[in-house]
Amino acid sequence: MRFHTRKWVKPEDLNPNHSLFGGRLLQWIDEEAALYAIIQLENTHVVTKFISEINFIASPKQGDIIEIGIVATKFGTTSLTLRCEVRNKMTHQQILTIDRLVFVNLDKDGNPRPHGKTAITFVADRLLK
Known part of the structure; x- marks a missing residue:
């Protein structure tokens, strides 16, 4: 799992x-x-x-830096299922887990649309094409 987003817990x-x-x-x-x-x-x-069950494991306090990790776990015809973990950046203590977040790909009229994807891709790899 890659942790890209970091947030600083403020008042x-x-x-x-x-x-x-x-x-x-x-x-x-x-x-x-x-x-x-x-x-x-x-x-x-x-x-x-x-969004499936949300498991709060620890409570971040003011001043903590947290990071959010997301990974794709399943590609449906029109959907994408993700898994999420949040942890403390400095200690790596787990803060929260979510096993399934499901997103649906839509057309411009708001209807589900097949996306044709089957695996994780990276922007850098797409730019080489």
Whole structure:
């Protein structure tokens, strides 16, 4: 799993317990996962369809630097399934896991559209073609 996105937990991200608000973390994850899906499917018309059980393992505190890791686990006809892990950048302590985030590839009218992808690709490799 590659960890690309890093976030610094700031005062505005905290809940009343002085730890990272879970909703903020889920917002960051959904955005990062959507960007990952858009890049993999080479289409900006992608939507979140499903997020499986969310396992909060630890609570980041103000000043912590966290990183979000995403990996593709399944390519459907119109969908892409991802797995996510969030960890503390400095200690590598696991913070959260999500086994399945499903994104659907859409056409310009908002209907599911086959994407034709079967494996993870990297932008650098696409540029060589």
